[in-house]
Amino acid sequence: KAVLFMPSNPRGGKNKKTVVLGLKLDLATAPTAAPPKPTDEKLSYHCKHTRWSSPLPEEWRSPANAPGDPGARRDELAKLPANTWVLRKPPMQVRARQWGKYIYDRRTHKGYAWGGGHYGYIGAEVSEYDVLTNRWRSMDDPVNYKLPWRHPSGGATPGTSFQGWRLMGTHARKSYAVDALSDSVITLHGDVFSIRHNRFVSNMGRAARNAGLSGQEAYVYTPHGVYSYHVPRGAKQGLLQRANVAAGKWEQVAVGGPAGHIEYDVLCHDTKRNRLIYLKHKDAAVWAFDxxxxxxxxxxxxxKAPKSIAGDSTYVEDLDAVMVVFAEGKRADPKMYFFRLDEKTWHTAPYVGEKVGWYGTLNNSPFYDPMLKLFVRLTHYSRDRFVEVAVMRLDVEKLKLSPLQ
Incomplete structure (x- = not known):
């Protein structure tokens, strides 16, 4: 029984000397440490944003955020007006993640928020939203490590507290997804967040092989794992990989696919045919991986097809279609776009209800929950405010689909 300690001695930016120290353990004669003195939880964290702050752990667990009755909430969702977007109002809110996206777990009806940046919130914790209780919660432990990123913050370290810092910006963090096999969230650089334990537990490395500045991976949720697609810098063919959390690595699935991948190109899973559907942002090209x-x-x-598409996509089983929602200009009204996979045709449906958040390439994440017959859209409008959640109960018979003109 021993402890090995290996401190490095960097000189001139290089590790030229490593010292190895050994400590033999004798637990029978080891001194017993005094019990820790009680501390104020709020003094244990680095900082808290003073304007649009997110609650600290003890506040998330307070009676004000106690979960409601899931059965009653389910009945409430079933009585929503058909095909109409409704803004939800949870008692506590979580900070928006600027210049990124949000994700969803169909199995548990829960959404997740992570990442962000670009002069907005750059904390590194994962936050969870439960549709059935209309409640947010966040991590119990601060994420005290610096996320490796291509545009690191020069003013402070991202992820050193629950509130982050706002001195300088980072870039997008769109690459993350729920892994149904390991019940975890896998982030851009392979950090594995355990949903059960509500904390990061391991790292499996990044999927990308020499990705370009704007070529971060498109992640996608499927019942058989998380898949990542990107085009390595200088390559003409794409690379599709699958996350193997148990083995701590990414496994190659296929080479090929659409070229010129950028961070605004998106994936979703066609559950009827077990395919991945890939939409390109610039020209709305549609690809499928079988x-x-x-x-x-x-x-x-x-x-006809749209000139381009914006935002994340979702597969709608009850329509056998891929859905995106966006506005064609800053002042244009948003529309819902559906690509019918059986007919290979684009259709639009009017956007009815509350206009919530952003309708462009970023922070615009709609999901379809087939068990609830419900669209769940996670978004936000202001980088300094909170994540907004809107839901829409789908009634196929009443939905007015029109061929794209």
């Missing part, structure tokens, strides 16, 4: 044949194929629409 897991059985392990081949990519481009899908040419029959009829």
């Amino acid at each position: 897991f059985k044949s392990k081949k990519w194929a481009r899908i040419d629409p029959a009829g």
